[in-house]
Amino acid sequence: MPAAYDRQMTDTARTARAGVPERPTLDGLEETWARRWQEEDTYAFDRTKERADVYAIDTPPPTVSGELHMGHVFSYTHTDTVARFQRMRGRAVFYPMGWDDNGLPTERRVQNVYGVRCDPALPYDPSWVPPAVPVSEAARKDPTPISRRNFIELCELLTVADEEIFEALWRRLGLSVDWSLTYTTIGWMARATSQRAFLRNLARGEAYQAEAPTLWDVGFATAVAQAELEDRERPGAYYRLRFTGPGGREVLIDTTRPELLPACVALVCHPDDERYADLVGASVRTPIFGVEVPVRAHPLADPAKGTGIAMVCTFGDLADVTWWRELQLDTRVVIGRDGRLLPEPPPGVPAEPYAALAGQTVNGARRTLVQMLADAGDLVGEPRPITHPVKFYERGDRPLEIVSTRQWYLRNGGRDAELRAELLARGEELHWVPEHMKHRYDHWVRGLTGDWLVSRQRFFGVPVPVWYRLDDAGEPDWSQPLTPDEAMLPVDPSSDPPPGFDESQRGAPGGFVGDPDVLDTWATSSVTPQIIGGWETDPDLFARVFPMDLRPQGHDIIRTWLFSTIVRSHLEHGVLPWRDAVLSGWILDPDHKKMAKSKGNVVTPMALLEQHGSDAVRYWAANGKPGMDLAFDPAQIKVGRRLATKLLNASKFALGLGAADALRAAATEPLDTAMLAELSGVVAAATTAFDEYDHTAALMATEAFFWRFCDDYIELVKERAYGSGSGADSARAALATALSVQLRLFAPVLPFVTEEVWSWWRYGSVHRAPWPTTYEVGRAVQAPGDPELLRLAGDALSQVRRAKSERKLSMKAEVPLAEALGPAALLERLTVIADDLRAAGRIAKLDLLPDRAPELVIACAF
Secondary structure: OHHHHHHHHOOOOOOOOOOOOOOOOOOOHHHHHHHHHHHOOOOOOOOOOOHHHEEEEOOOOOEOOOOOOHHHHHHHHHHHHHHHHHHHOOOEEEOOEEEEOOOHHHHHHHHHHHOEEEOOOOOOOOOOOOOOOOOOHHHHHOOEEEOHHHHHHHHHHHHHHHHHHHHHHHHHHOOOOOOOOEEEOOOHHHHHHHHHHHHHHHHOOOEEEEEEEEEEEOOOOEEOOHHHEEEEEEEEEEEEEEEEOHHHOEEEEEEOOHHHHHHEEEEEEOOOOOOOHHHOOOEEEOOOOOOEEEEEEOOOOOOOOOOOEEEEEOOOOHHHHHHHHHOOOOOOOOEOOOOEEOOOOOOOOOHHHHOOOOOOEHHHHHHHHHHHHHHHOOEOOOOEEEEEEEEEEOOOOOOOEEEEEEEEEEOOOOOOHHHHHHHHHHHHHOEEEOHHHHHHHHHHHHOOOOOEEOEEOOOOOOEOOOEEEEOOOOOEOOOOOEOOOHHHOOOOOOOOOOOOOOHHHEOOOOOEEEOOOEEOHHHHHOOHHHHHHOOOOOHHHHHHHOOEEEEEEEHHHHHHHHHHHHHHHHHHHOOOOEEEEEEEOOEEOOOOOEOOHHHOOOOOOHHHHHHHOHHHHHHHHHOOOOOOOEEOOHHHHHHHHHHHHHHHHHHHHHHHOOHHHHOOOOEOOHHHHHHHHHHHHHHHHHHHHHHOOOHHHHHHHHHHHHHHHHHHHHHHHHHHHHOOOHHHHHHHHHHHHHHHHHHHHHOOOOHHHHHHHHHHHOOOOHHHOOOOOHHHHHHOEOOOOOHHHHHHHHHHHHHHHHHHHHOOOOOOOOEOEEEEEEOHHHHHHHHOOHHHHHHHHOEOOEEEEEOOOOOOEEEEEO
């Protein structure tokens, strides 16, 4: 072990020593070292390492259609501390960066900036040139249709600038990413990988197509998955409607959606509700339309809600879908994909009363139908205002509707008890940091009510890679999709013909039609380990990095990104995609509210990075533990700035004492060995903390020691270090070891200042130097030290300083006489460091008076 360690510690000449500057400064360090790291490939991944020596990170690809904020700085700094620590532990760190650039926000920006809209039916035009920007308002109102491929190229053009800005900020922050390992979620590799994974799901029967009720966002005109829902409290009203039962019996129904009356297919009550027991199995007649609908019983009906009997419509909410499916009811769809009532009534609904509603928006139809009910005497009482949760797409601003559409689904355990159990077992295998986050995963998996809807009716995404044959009448055969060979991937069915066909057969009877949809953005993000790991394209790389070691991410996307990645890896590879998952908390504003762009309380980081320096901002971020929310506190950033400045100045002072030339020497004096003994404990504590992903504990242990090192140890030994002889040699040796070790302990959090100081007196990069060990510290002393001696000396010195301060004297003032009182054993230990205490306190005479006080007291006479 010692010989191997010596080889590790040998300085390399790759980067020469810079020497100590006359006036050290933090200003400009980011530009200097970001450039040097890039030029020297400091963070390049070593592809020759075996899997056991690789640490692979499945880095979150940030969405580039927005703006980076302090929440990004917070969580990505945490991941970077892990990468830097593991690299210094001798691992080849696979640390890529991706850009999540496909999706709805980018589409909207392209439409507004260029005045275009996507028409997947149009052929690709390689000669098409986008209009000069900015475009006129008229062009935005009457956008130019272009093919999907042209549209995607335009989206890519717009996101390139955003990605450059994001990369510049990440470099400024000091992320130790290997920038040669960069990808985009709409890039060639991502599209090919996502499509390959989907086709394999399809071949195994895990992906399937179905016509079914679908949550639909009218504003974005796309289907929405269960994982993308959020409830928002909205004002509404209960309307009481009069239905007519057998023998003219009045049956009253409370509903918040009276406009869905023409979609009513049944009434439902609880099986044990005696009020309606005699109606179960009978029929009632709807008001206005006079349609006969059955009364059925179901345990999900709530006797205490409203009148205790509910109207089932196709479809008002998810309960309607459940009742419709389990009770095998008829289907009467009235709301279209545009959010308006369909122009024609559903089967069995009379056309005359429906005509007043046809084509109206949901709100307009509600007003019209309420008036019709009131006129007919079938609206009982006045509407009762309420506030209730309404389901929204997380990015949308209009309530979701449920429409019947044909969509692609991926099995995720929502309807398969065996698969659900397997995915819960995967959650047990995963190492969760913090551990309690596993409960969110379990709760999500157990609460799934259906499979994962993976198709979207959008354009800037990965196309669903299938086509359909057209029969002689030009109708598609949904049951036998045409699929490409994997060697063809990626494909775009809107511009590429399927195997065995040519473009002239597109849309023609007997020809083909491409699937118009794209895959959900999570369907691509769920294969990020495969995208960046070179699955099926670089088998050697994939074997070295997969399964990966770490998935860092926000706790709010456990149900989407984390779960979906586990699903895809389980189905394709039969393993977890990574060993550890570290979850970040949220950044809170000073009022302890979550920072969000929609709330207008977001702080963007670049100005802070420029004002205070990146190390200071990283220090603030590192004070937040995994899984814990952290309030944004500019004062904490200033503390980080002071720490970085002190590290510069203390290092210059120590090196000015000759520490650089004493690195290999051994410490012999009691105070020096005591300091190194305490430092050894700090190394052990910081190493354990980083091993457990607790960067905050590692920083706290290191920082606490550093201030004691500066305020006490350096002050205590500087007079001795200025001299000559064995005592001076011991002090300089201890200073050298302590400085070398502390720079490496701070390096994961404060990469710029530690690299700067390292360059003054060491070769190579501190970030490629080995992580300090207790063995290394122990090797620097001739005999074991007593860590309590440093604390004792520091306590004594602080009392001397306090006595001077109380008398408003300079710290350089002489103390003619000082008396040390305390237990005899304590003063005996103080004796061995008495010379350093006298020198630091400028004490002319120090008398030791044993057993005169229960604890150490230093009395100064002036």
